Structure formats: C-alpha cells, structure tokens
Amino acid sequence: MFKKKWQLTLTIAFASLGLLLSLQLRAHKAQVNDLNSQSSDTLAVIAKNLNTKYYQLIQEVWDLRTQRKLLEQSASQNKTALEAMAMEQQKLNIALGTVPVEGPGLIITVPENSENYFGSQDTIDIINELWNAGAEAVSVNGWRISNNTFFLPTNELSTIIMNDHKISYPYVIKAIGQPVALDKGISIPSGIIDNLKSIYKIPLEIKQVDKLGLPAISSPKFKYAFLVKD
Amino acid sequence: MKLHSWHLSITLVCLLFGTLFTSNLKTHLQEYNPMVARNKTLVNVINTQEQKNRELESEIAKIRKEIEAYHASAGVPSGLEPVKKDLERLHLLTGLTDVRGPGVIITLDDQEKARMAKEPEYYLIHYSSILYIVNDLRAAGAEAISVNGDRVVSTTDIRCAGNIILVNTHRLAPPYVIHAVGSPQRLEFAARAGEYNSLEQQKFPVTLEKNQNIAIPAYKGSYAFNYATPLKEGKQ
Numbered sequence: 001m002f003k004k005k006w007q008l009t010l011t012i013a014f015a016s017l018g019l020l021l022s023l024q025l026r027a028h029k030a031q032v033n034d035l036n037s038q039s040s041d042t043l044a045v046i047a048k049n050l051n052t053k054y055y056q057l058i059q060e061v062w063d064l065r066t067q068r069k070l071l072e073q074s075a076s077q078n079k080t081a082l083e084a085m086a087m088e089q090q091k092l093n094i095a096l097g098t099v100p101v102e103g104p105g106l107i108i109t110v111p112e113n114s115e116n117y118f119g120s121q122d123t124i125d126i127i128n129e130l131w132n133a134g135a136e137a138v139s140v141n142g143w144r145i146s147n148n149t150f151f152l153p154t155n156e157l158s159t160i161i162m163n164d165h166k167i168s169y170p171y172v173i174k175a176i177g178q179p180v181a182l183d184k185g186i187s188i189p190s191g192i193i194d195n196l197k198s199i200y201k202i203p204l205e206i207k208q209v210d211k212l213g214l215p216a217i218s219s220p221k222f223k224y225a226f227l228v229k230d
Numbered sequence: 231m232k233l234h235s236w237h238l239s240i241t242l243v244c245l246l247f248g249t250l251f252t253s254n255l256k257t258h259l260q261e262y263n264p265m266v267a268r269n270k271t272l273v274n275v276i277n278t279q280e281q282k283n284r285e286l287e288s289e290i291a292k293i294r295k296e297i298e299a300y301h302a303s304a305g306v307p308s309g310l311e312p313v314k315k316d317l318e319r320l321h322l323l324t325g326l327t328d329v330r331g332p333g334v335i336i337t338l339d340d341q342e343k344a345r346m347a348k349e350p351e352y353y354l355i356h357y358s359s360i361l362y363i364v365n366d367l368r369a370a371g372a373e374a375i376s377v378n379g380d381r382v383v384s385t386t387d388i389r390c391a392g393n394i395i396l397v398n399t400h401r402l403a404p405p406y407v408i409h410a411v412g413s414p415q416r417l418e419f420a421a422r423a424g425e426y427n428s429l430e431q432q433k434f435p436v437t438l439e440k441n442q443n444i445a446i447p448a449y450k451g452s453y454a455f456n457y458a459t460p461l462k463e464g465k466q
Contacts, residue, residue: 006240013243020251035273035394042392043272046401049391050279053399053451057286060452064293071300085313090460092320095384095453103457124365125358132387136458147325147384150369176458213461220323225373225411228328228445 052134063091094137096220097146101137102213103176106130106183108193109205112158112169116202120151120160125192126173133185135175139214141167148220179208283399287450294326294448325383325449329374331411333444334418336363336426339405339435350393355434357390360397360406362425364388370420372410374446378402381449398451414440 035043070084093099108126110118127145130138138145143162152161159168175182183206186193196202298321301314321327338360344353364382367375375382380397382388388397395402410417418440421427429436 006234010239010243013240013247017243017247020247035276036269038269038392038394040269040272042394043269043276045391046394046396047272047275047279049396049399050276050283054279054283054286056452056454057283057290059454059456061286061289061293064290064297068293068297068300071297081307081310082313085310085317088317089313089320091453091455092317092324092326094455094458094460095324096320097384100461101458102461103459105457120365121358121362124361128361128387128389131385132389135385136455145384147323147382148368148371148373149384150365152365152369178457214458220373222322222373224331224333224413225322225329225446226331227322228330 049132063087097137097144097217098219100214100216101176102211103136104179104210105135105174105176105208105212106179106186107207107209107212108173108175108186109207110169110171110173111203111205113203116200117157118169118171118196118202119157120153122192122196122202123151123160123162123171123173126186129186129192130173130175130177130182133177133182135177135182137176137214139174141172142215143167144214144217146217146220174212174214176212176214179210183208280401290452291448291450324453325374325381328445328448329411330443330445331373332414332442333372333409333411333440334367334414334421335437335439335441335444336408336410336421337405337437338363338408338429341434354393355395355404355406355429357388357395359425359429360395360408361388363408363421366420366424366426367408367410367412367417369424370412370416372412372417374409374411376409376446378407379447381447383449383451383453385453398449409444409446411444411446414442 035046038046067084067088070080073080090099094101123140127138127140140162143149143165149163154161154166159166160171161167187206188194193204193206197204301317322329338355340350340355341353344350347353360377364375364377377388377397380386380400380402382397386398388395390396395406418438421438426436426438
C-alpha cells in the first residue's frame, strides 16, 4: 500500500497529530464548564447563590401548597377559595410591578459628575446585581422596573433612555429587600459597584433605609406570545 | 544530504506534535493541582445543592399545574370566575406558562481561538453580552425571552462566576441560545443595532434567525416577596 517508507511515517505522524488535537480540544471544552477547574472563590459564590435560591424555592413550594390546600377545602366555600386566589393575585401583581409597594431597602444615588460617563449599561448592570442580591422590587428615577423595562444610550452623555422617556442625573435607583443583604450583595470586591467607584471614580452613594415606596406601572399586553396548553 | 519536500512536512508535523503534546500535558497536570483537591468539597456541595434545587423546581411546576387544573375544573365556585380570569392573565404575563409565538432565535458561541489562547477571556462570550442582548430585545418589545431554556423574568439575574455564566442561578454551557417572542422584524432590527452587532464585529460565531413559531418554557423559579408589601390605593 505504501510505496515509500516516508509515506507510512507521514501517515502515522498525521494520525497521532489528529488524535492529540482532538484530545486537546476536548480537554479545553471540558475545562471551561468544569467546576473542578474553577477557583475556590468562584465555587463559593456559586454555592452561596444556590443556597439562597434554595430557601426561596422552599418558600414558593410552601406558598403553593397552602394555596392548593385552600382551594381543595373550599369546594363549597367561596371565601377560602377567594383567599387563596387573592394571595396569588397579590404576589403576581408585585412581580409584574402593577401595584405600588413599600418596604425596607437600599437607595443608590449617582450624582452628576463632569468627568465620568455613567450610562445605560451601568444602569442595567446595577439592576442585575440588585436582583442577584435579593431585591424584590426596583425603580430607577421613580419608574418601576418590570420584565419589559429597557435602557438605551442617547447622543448626549448626560441622559439615558428608559422605556419611552429620557432620564438624567441624579440617577436614583431604589430597591426593596433586606437592606444589609442588598448592600453586601452588591458591594463585593471587583464587582460592578466596586469597579464603578474605584476604577471609574463614579461618586455613587449607597444608603440603607427602613422604608421606601415604589410606584406601580401599567400592565403590559401581549400581542405575539400566546399560551401553550398541554 | 538531499532535502526532499517531505522532510519539511515531517518537520512541521513533528513541531506541531511537540507543541500540542506539551500543552496537553499542561492541561492534564492542572488536574493534579492541590487546589483541586481542596475544591472537591465545594464542588460536592454545589452538585448536591443543584440537585435539591432541581427537585424543588419540579415540585413547584407540579403544584402549579395542579392549581391550574383545579382552576380549569368546575371546582372553583362560579362567583370567582373574574378572579380566575385575572389569574390566568397574570400567569401569562409573569412568565409562569409555556408560550409560543413568532420571534427570533439568537445563538452565541465562544471563538475557537479561546481553546488555545493564553488569555481565553477575550474570546469567550461574557454574561454581560447576554444581559445587554436581553435588554435590546426588551427594547424591541419582546414579550417572552429564554436563555438556554431558562425563562427570563423581571427578577432574573444573568451573571458569571469565574468563566461560568449563570441565569436564574443555573449554570449554562455554550453555545448560548436566546429565544425571544415578539415582532420578528423589530427584534432583529434592535438586536443588529446593539450588542449582537458588536459580537459579530469581534468575529464571534453568532447567528440570528427569524422564526414564526418559537416555543418558550415557563419560569420554574420562585417569586418570593418577604419585604415588599403592596400599598393599596384607598387604604387608610
């Protein structure tokens, strides 16, 4: 089959090369998503987040079980069924942002500063951090954040588009939740807030408060998404 | 000695072989790092916790289905029909149901270079790209969004830990597939004007396709409100 010796050598060399190459690719692919190759800090963050979520999930299971029980008991009693349904209604209206809410929390203020740009992506990042830290409801400059809130840059450095309006300095982000947990959660070293403060020198002010109120927004309407029934 | 062209080939192959071999060895050596042993416990904790959370999520899905079935049955007193209707609307709007509709499918992947690069982070998709694309899609009126099958709701956080991207605290692996339901034209336009475009410019393997029938699963997590209480209008 091989007319010359070097053809065999070359074939073997190429075959081994291919094998090694695929091994290497596999090793790298595995490494990127493999927990074993992450640092202790990273693993600790993941573990902590999972634990927080665990308690939220337990609470949800508890809420839903109570609701189911009330519904089952209430075959003939309007009152209990209504109670169960009203509970769920209230909860989902808070999630949707269609009822005003109050509670303890955190107020983050970004004052006007001439040197450093604070833009739409910074706002998105901070809100994202707040959700992770356990925020239950958030507003920016008096507008409640919902599942269809968005932020876009404008041509000017001093304004941000938030949904259908422009907002400007000072940007005031309010979040309801456990104040200390929120503060600690968003202030992790090299996190978004830390970087904005220490690298970009944005004079952010963070204040824990016992009570703050957030306004409601009007309910969205779906035009494209429809329910799938199984 | 006379030089043949195959001499060159062999040399090149051997050179490549050597480089790859050492790099392969290096990757393997990392596995025997003492840090890895120390991290074993943490990895076990994570795996166990992920398992527990998954169980709770399926329990939540199960009870939600049961409650829905109960609402649909004649069990609910007829006087409560309006409340029932309202709850159905709320479930749809808060992402607690599977939905379908027209929209776009966006896929993002790491660059091939990331596998060999000394500083792979420049060639990896970062959580922030997903976060900003979600924002762009919301700006185009997206009604439902999912990332790798995880429904994005108002309280969803999209973050990273090390080089792992987490959505709703679930670990994701590339490629990242974003589904969005809404006007396909508007969604595509907004995506191409935003973060998607910059990834494309940076030569990331990204794709965007319009689709008339996109399925997006329900949100499996919780809505827990322990601190936020509603302020009822007209309440004294």
